[in-house]
Amino acid sequence: MTTLEIMKSARAAWPKLCAADSQTKNAALIAMAEQLLCAQAEILAANQEDLEAARGHVSDVMLDRLRLTPERLEGMADGVRQVAQLPDPVGRVISRVERPNGMIIEKTGVPMGVIAIIYESRPNVTSDAAALAVKSGNACVLRGGKEAFRSANAIVRALQKGLAKAGLPETLVQLVQDTTRQSANELMTAVGLIDLLIPRGGAGLIRACTENAKVPCIQTGTGICHVYVDVSADQDMALDIIENAKTSRPSVCNAEEVCLVHRAIAAEFLPRLKERLVDDRAAAGKTPVELRLDEAAARIIPGTPAGEADFDTEFLDYILAVKVVDDVQSAVAHIAAHSTGHSEAIVAKDEAAQRAFTSGVDSAAVYVNCSTRFTDGGEFGLGCEMGISTQKLHARGPMGLEELTTYKYVIHGNGQVR
Amino acid sequence: MTTLEIMKSARAAWPKLCAADSQTKNAALIAMAEQLLCAQAEILAANQEDLEAARGHVSDVMLDRLRLTPERLEGMADGVRQVAQLPDPVGRVISRVERPNGMIIEKTGVPMGVIAIIYESRPNVTSDAAALAVKSGNACVLRGGKEAFRSANAIVRALQKGLAKAGLPETLVQLVQDTTRQSANELMTAVGLIDLLIPRGGAGLIRACTENAKVPCIQTGTGICHVYVDVSADQDMALDIIENAKTSRPSVCNAEEVCLVHRAIAAEFLPRLKERLVDDRAAAGKTPVELRLDEAAARIIPGTPAGEADFDTEFLDYILAVKVVDDVQSAVAHIAAHSTGHSEAIVAKDEAAQRAFTSGVDSAAVYVNCSTRFTDGGEFGLGCEMGISTQKLHARGPMGLEELTTYKYVIHGNGQVR
Numbered sequence: 075m076t077t078l079e080i081m082k083s084a085r086a087a088w089p090k091l092c093a094a095d096s097q098t099k100n101a102a103l104i105a106m107a108e109q110l111l112c113a114q115a116e117i118l119a120a121n122q123e124d125l126e127a128a129r130g131h132v133s134d135v136m137l138d139r140l141r142l143t144p145e146r147l148e149g150m151a152d153g154v155r156q157v158a159q160l161p162d163p164v165g166r167v168i169s170r171v172e173r174p175n176g177m178i179i180e181k182t183g184v185p186m187g188v189i190a191i192i193y194e195s196r197p198n199v200t201s202d203a204a205a206l207a208v209k210s211g212n213a214c215v216l217r218g219g220k221e222a223f224r225s226a227n228a229i230v231r232a233l234q235k236g237l238a239k240a241g242l243p244e245t246l247v248q249l250v251q252d253t254t255r256q257s258a259n260e261l262m263t264a265v266g267l268i269d270l271l272i273p274r275g276g277a278g279l280i281r282a283c284t285e286n287a288k289v290p291c292i293q294t295g296t297g298i299c300h301v302y303v304d305v306s307a308d309q310d311m312a313l314d315i316i317e318n319a320k321t322s323r324p325s326v327c328n329a330e331e332v333c334l335v336h337r338a339i340a341a342e343f344l345p346r347l348k349e350r351l352v353d354d355r356a357a358a359g360k361t362p363v364e365l366r367l368d369e370a371a372a373r374i375i376p377g378t379p380a381g382e383a384d385f386d387t388e389f390l391d392y393i394l395a396v397k398v399v400d401d402v403q404s405a406v407a408h409i410a411a412h413s414t415g416h417s418e419a420i421v422a423k424d425e426a427a428q429r430a431f432t433s434g435v436d437s438a439a440v441y442v443n444c445s446t447r448f449t450d451g452g453e454f455g456l457g458c459e460m461g462i463s464t465q466k467l468h469a470r471g472p473m474g475l476e477e478l479t480t481y482k483y484v485i486h487g488n489g490q491v492r
Numbered sequence: 493m494t495t496l497e498i499m500k501s502a503r504a505a506w507p508k509l510c511a512a513d514s515q516t517k518n519a520a521l522i523a524m525a526e527q528l529l530c531a532q533a534e535i536l537a538a539n540q541e542d543l544e545a546a547r548g549h550v551s552d553v554m555l556d557r558l559r560l561t562p563e564r565l566e567g568m569a570d571g572v573r574q575v576a577q578l579p580d581p582v583g584r585v586i587s588r589v590e591r592p593n594g595m596i597i598e599k600t601g602v603p604m605g606v607i608a609i610i611y612e613s614r615p616n617v618t619s620d621a622a623a624l625a626v627k628s629g630n631a632c633v634l635r636g637g638k639e640a641f642r643s644a645n646a647i648v649r650a651l652q653k654g655l656a657k658a659g660l661p662e663t664l665v666q667l668v669q670d671t672t673r674q675s676a677n678e679l680m681t682a683v684g685l686i687d688l689l690i691p692r693g694g695a696g697l698i699r700a701c702t703e704n705a706k707v708p709c710i711q712t713g714t715g716i717c718h719v720y721v722d723v724s725a726d727q728d729m730a731l732d733i734i735e736n737a738k739t740s741r742p743s744v745c746n747a748e749e750v751c752l753v754h755r756a757i758a759a760e761f762l763p764r765l766k767e768r769l770v771d772d773r774a775a776a777g778k779t780p781v782e783l784r785l786d787e788a789a790a791r792i793i794p795g796t797p798a799g800e801a802d803f804d805t806e807f808l809d810y811i812l813a814v815k816v817v818d819d820v821q822s823a824v825a826h827i828a829a830h831s832t833g834h835s836e837a838i839v840a841k842d843e844a845a846q847r848a849f850t851s852g853v854d855s856a857a858v859y860v861n862c863s864t865r866f867t868d869g870g871e872f873g874l875g876c877e878m879g880i881s882t883q884k885l886h887a888r889g890p891m892g893l894e895e896l897t898t899y900k901y902v903i904h905g906n907g908q909v910r
Binding site: 089093171184285308319322433438441443445447453466470481482483486492 | 507589595602688706708729733735737828846850851852858859860861866867871872873886889900902903905906907908910
């Protein structure tokens, strides 16, 4: 089917899902998980073809992301089953008022309609996204990366069998068959067919969506996250938080990229920071962090001099830009000028500094004395995640099932007129 | 100032408002209301100039909308004072969880930032929009219609004096000085300067925003609203609701444009409908409603034969398209194909039909046994309204103060790492 046909058939199927109760949707999810396992041989064979085609063209890290194993497939099926356990966001009454004239107004959670998701090469995103869409009552049109195309097709076929076994249309979950830029553009401009577009990927994809999307769209992902160490900080805590935020998983969007240090403690703290991130790690056989230092920091510790771009770069690597600031207000101002609005942290004992930071920083997640790495649907207790929104409209931060729904007002009366 | 300078200065002023507490904002609103009254002479003089320039170019209805009087100005000041009485949406804790690791995650209401509002000729929108923006902690850039340009400038000058008296920057509320299409386009594409664009106006403006906006945007307004009369309806109630929905104020977006009637009662109900909307009204000296009838209805009562476009037109006039449908499912299907997603009503005693309608109709407001005319911030108990969203992202239906805010997660810990 063409991308247009896929969108139209997903839209045509949606009312059936919209009308399905929680039991039916959960039964479908369990059947989808089962079918993933039943189709193990086909899925792994398709994945093998993807791996062979990709070898030599992509990095080892990419190849590993692309690779499926029986264990990973089992993990994907588990993920789908877990979504079945989550509360149904559809039909929840968000607020209920009885008006003086007797009308009862209920603000009720309802599905968006058809969600399109543009993503890259990890095959598990296919089943995760489909499961979250089905649970939240949305048809989904998936547009994965070309490296994982055969795997994604095999996964979607299995998920569709699960839907059919539960009596729901297979066209509720579909994979776009065109992996060129053309199909992404078709999704971005399908006004009236796509109710929500979620691009999950690098800065280039997000920018293309901001510039071209005519359909409602959620920007996800890019994270230039800051940790500010206040004069009042517990410095041991600050070192623990920074090492965690920078090195526990440098390739993810909630990893720290910039460290801001209060001028009054810079001479004491920066040598400890270098010892912790560079010397100790090297001695322990771990990858040391490259420090990119502004002028003030460079006068205190050795490191790479920071260029202009270093405070506006999502390194996604063992690199940390370091800057000395005058106070919490300067930290807030630097963050306002350079952050992507994802996650920022302050380490401080002083409550006035904490308040200045939490009220002044305009990002999705603002942390006091803990690591930016917690910005995640699971860690926030949402049970799942479709991505992390860095925009302010609709959803901000980790998007769980509720963020995949909208609401409508249902009003019951007995003849009221105005 | 140029439009770009206005946006930049509003953005620069915003942190002061963002940090202001409820008391400061309310004091500013009260001062703004006072200054509106102090500036009565200037505002009425400016309005007189607008009226003189417009006379002969616009309809009498338009002229009346444009006209300010001491009473109307008093009403505007009252409106601003009422916003001061409403609860502050900023800083409200939407949810609070304590995680097993001891982190406390608070989802907290915060302002959007800079809101741009594009609107037409009613001068009161200038003060209403500014008041709602200030209360919700947002700077606002107002772009009114050219007919009301002098009035809007005088109003904004008064509001700015009020802001200054309360110690807030005057640049928090500004009027774009260019009323050509150019300035609307600048607002639509000001990525990074405008956090939310609200176009309030006709279908052409909304379409231009959907097609051109690069900044987050809320579609408001257009309403092709349906009333479906089920076989189980209390027909007297249906007549009351339809007359109210169609004729109480035909020019507004929540007025009924299409009436759907169940086939089994068409022969009985349609003659009563014609009697009520046409004959009785004419006899009482009221404007009769022109009925545009599909074939089945035309076989039962006299009226204008409906053309194709009549079921896709927001008449905003004493015109009602009438169609006979087989059952509630046919009504839902017709609405899915022709509605703008604003407001629809069913008149029915049968609860199964009510449920089929409320679950099947995908509009912002779905009514059972009451008039579509209630879709309004005041009627819903929001206390105010910045417009009615017909989109699904972020806000749907009447937008009050909460809908002008976003949220951020504020997380307190004591050294947690992941």
